[in-house]
Amino acid sequence: MSTDVKAPSRGERTRSHLLDLAEAAFLEKGYAATSIEELIAAAGLTKSGFFYHFEDKLDLGKAVLKRDNDVIRDGLTKIFEEEAAKQDDPLEVLLAALVRYAEAAMASPASRPGCLAAAFSYQQALFDTEVRDLIREGFDFRRAMLRSWLDRIAATRPPRAPIDLDTLADMAISLIQGGIVIDRVRDTGPALRAQMELYRTYLRALFAAPAGK
Amino acid sequence: MSTDVKAPSRGERTRSHLLDLAEAAFLEKGYAATSIEELIAAAGLTKSGFFYHFEDKLDLGKAVLKRDNDVIRDGLTKIFEEEAAKQDDPLEVLLAALVRYAEAAMASPASRPGCLAAAFSYQQALFDTEVRDLIREGFDFRRAMLRSWLDRIAATRPPRAPIDLDTLADMAISLIQGGIVIDRVRDTGPALRAQMELYRTYLRALFAAPAGK
DNA sequence: TGTACATCAGTGAACGCGCGTTCACTGATGTAC
DNA sequence: TGTACATCAGTGAACGCGCGTTCACTGATGTAC
Secondary structure, three states, rough: OOOOOOOOOOOHHHOOOOHHHHHHHHHHHOOOOOOOHHHHHHOOHHHHHHHHOOOOOOHHHHHHHHHHHHHHHHHHHHHHHHHHHHOHHHHHHHHHHHHHHHHHHHHHHHHHHHHHHHHHHHHHHHHHHHHHHHHHHHHHHHOOOOOOHHHHHHHHHOOEEEEEEHHHHHHHHHHHHHHHHHHHOOOOOOOOHHHHHHHHHHHHOOOOOOOOO | OOOOOOOOOOHHHHHHHHHHHHHHHHHHHOOOOOOOOHHHHHHHOOOHHHHHHHHHOOHHHHHHHHHHHHHHHHHHHHHHHHHHHHOOOOHHHHHHHHHHHHHHOOOOOOOOOOOOHHHOOOHHHHOOOOHHHHHHHHHHHHHHHHHHHHHHHHHHHHOOOOOOOHHHHHHHHHHHHHHHHHHOOOOOHHHHHHHHHHOOOOOOOOHHOOOOO
């Protein structure tokens, strides 16, 4: 009885441990302020051990970003699939998925919410175009995912106001990002959650059933 | 005929020039990745000249943040004063002010939009509580300003849905911040502007004149 | 108006430390025959 | 089942460079008398 999921080898485990540590550090202090030295100290490994796993510091950055993209992609896909299995109305699917999306964003490493892509976007000048493309890829996927459901919703009931659906999708992304920043600056309860609630109210109002009922 | 505005001395001019350079660099690559060396090279000054103006690198960071807070405070205050002078309806004042606020955010240094407080929030671990308080101060002012106008609006016409006005104020801040990040990652036209438009639509819907007209 | 002194706005040289990176080497595990 | 070899997952020592910071000093400007 063998599992399809390949058991991670010794090397793969330390590698992903390094990625975990790096991700948390990047979110707390940024890429430049994170030293390889501190990562290996936490991982219990020598410097050359690090360079066995990554070519460069930049290579580490790309790997973290790439993995983050995959996690988001898989996570978001799964959330929508599960909610779609529970109910038919695309508006309800989206509303439920948004809550879970926001909740997942708050449960990021070290229990401090953070958005890697946003953090990296404020350090863009350090990186080549490949990194920039990775960041954009993450955003594009999120937008496309949300947009596809907004399309489904709009097909069943046209929006009450003339609205660009891409912008409406971006709005959700902005609110999550903004909520994260506000939460990490203010200690008072999760602004992210409250803002997502307000966004859901907006969606309900926009796509309310026609007056004729 | 003497102006009240004290003419900046030689030292004050180089100091604020350094602040300009630092602010732009912090937004492009972050605090840690910005070296004193590059700043003085751009300013045409020796290293010890820099240390005449600032105790520390951290002192520079605080100074940049402090000045940014002042600029936002003054700018936002002025925008609301001017719009309030033009019309009476607080909703219209807020709607007009929001456009100018977003427009101002896009015109930040180096023509690349950026939010200093957001950038610093992703490097928090580098700083002491004083810096954290500076960042929070900036956010709190913005929220208080927007909130005060939302209160005025809600006093004339109650919102259509039960809504927390602080959250509604935060939403504007989030959208500007999120819009900035999206714009610096994507090249396609200003997402910030489009999102602000959507927010204004939301406000109009929330505070529409009562059905009884 | 001239001199004495104080403050302003820096200069120049030196410091040590931590950083990312390289390179030759190594013990443990896996694979072929 | 035993031996030979290859790959994996690292170690240890050394490197040079750039960084933030310090310190003794200095020419230009401002102020008091």
